[in-house]
Amino acid sequence: MAGAIDWLTADSPASRLQARAVRIWAIGGALMRNPLAALGIAIVLVLIVTAAFAPWIAPYPPIGQDLGNRLLPPSAMHWMGTDELGRDIFSRVVYGARITLLIVILVAVIAAPVGLIVGAVSGYFGGWIDRVLMGLTDMFLSMPKLILALAFVAALGPGIENAIIAIAITAWPPYARIARAETLTFRNSEFIDAVRLQGASSGRIIVRHVLPLCVSSTIVRVTLDMAGIILIAAGLGFLGLGAQPPLPEWGAMISRGRSFILDQWWVATMPGFAIIVVSLGFCFLGDGLRDVLDPKQGGKS
């Protein structure tokens, strides 16, 4: 064990693998020393574990109806009560973690690279390429996210896949803006000139030298945006344009619970809690990552 720690904190690593491991270990250590970030990591880990092991964690099937037991308050049998069709809300919240995680990951995987590449290309080349790409970005930025997502879903038809596409389409412009701003700060720096002199193509410079410097701020921003993405997905679900019944999507569950909110408060409240906790978890993690990864501090640590 001590040997492994020595290996991970070595001052002069002996191989590329070790150099990378040392860096990841240092970032992880810095994150764990920040209590809010550690809490964020814990929440996100719980979300991931819940999603992965939903069938083993949930005591009841998420869509099995039991009309004899409808609208029961929280009890030892049903930890979060049951909804208007007698379904166990805890089980539905647990399965809902899968949908939330799916939305968050897919949006991040689609929107972040698109934003990064658009921003880096725009900032690196400048000139008319910059004007065209940034004009496009501004057009998307000028419309409210939820309204734009609504329009896309309305055009594409309701459903979880279309909701993901719609959110991804509306989520990339801020990443493009950040990546462009970062790229502008070092496009004329000497380390970029040096690779240019070595004969590297523009594509290689952008991918290998520009993007790595933009990635950390984008990771931070994406993590902080996760909360917003979850909320937009829930909002679309609430409006009936996201996940369709009987999928246990948290926003849709709140929407169904709205009719009973005065007499059976738990139906809408429990998925609401889940949304709040997960959103907070991503926010804490994002804040912690910003402290650790921020290029202005990361270089000195």
Added chain:
Amino acid sequence: MTAIGLRDLTIGYGGDPVVHGVTLDIAEGESFALVGESGSGKSTVLKAIAGLAPDWSGAITVLGQARGHRPDRNFARVCQMVFQDPYGSLHPRKTVDDTLAEPLAIHGIGEHADRVVDMLAAVGLDRRFRFRFPHQLSGGQRQRVAIARALMLEPKVLLLDEPTSALDVSVQAEILNLLKRLRRERNLTYLMVTHNLHVVAFMCERLAVMRHGRIVETADVDRLRQGTFDNAYSRELYAASGGAGAPIAAAG
């Protein structure tokens, strides 16, 4: 043979030219200095030769090859540049190993690990620095990495843009001695920009004095040592730097 030939070179940055009609011939194996005060256009000449200041007219030849206006792959293997600021010329997120292997990867040269280790030894860096990041190195160590990077493609001509001005005096001497040894071992041609006449006296055989974007005088380094310049401005520059008799860099 001429290593670097400049014919009537006029350079601008989009607007009015900042360098006017520079003509120079630097022989192969020679170490040549461009001196002058800040803003005299000496670094701009270097950038134009490297391809980083594309807005020029006239002709640039390097080892008989005419130079285009942009950096290109073939030229990269002939001529490389060492930048002034070792804090800004290394990618902050890449290890020494990544930085040195990158030119090999660009040119499809194999045996990265061996070549990197050899080059570290050649520039006097211990191999334990191989996987360090630039922020874990001192200024002198960084400049050694920058020199190593410039030499990875085994160029014959090295452009040096004030390679020691950002360093401590004691470290300057080490880097100058390293550059001198590398030139001897690899038969390199140096074109060095500096405002430090002591460095010129230590490193170079000939120099050109620049002022307001023009060369006012080209002289042998003996003239510099004796302080017998023809041009009034050159003598002024010599007086302002307190002569160049005692080469400070010889120590270390």
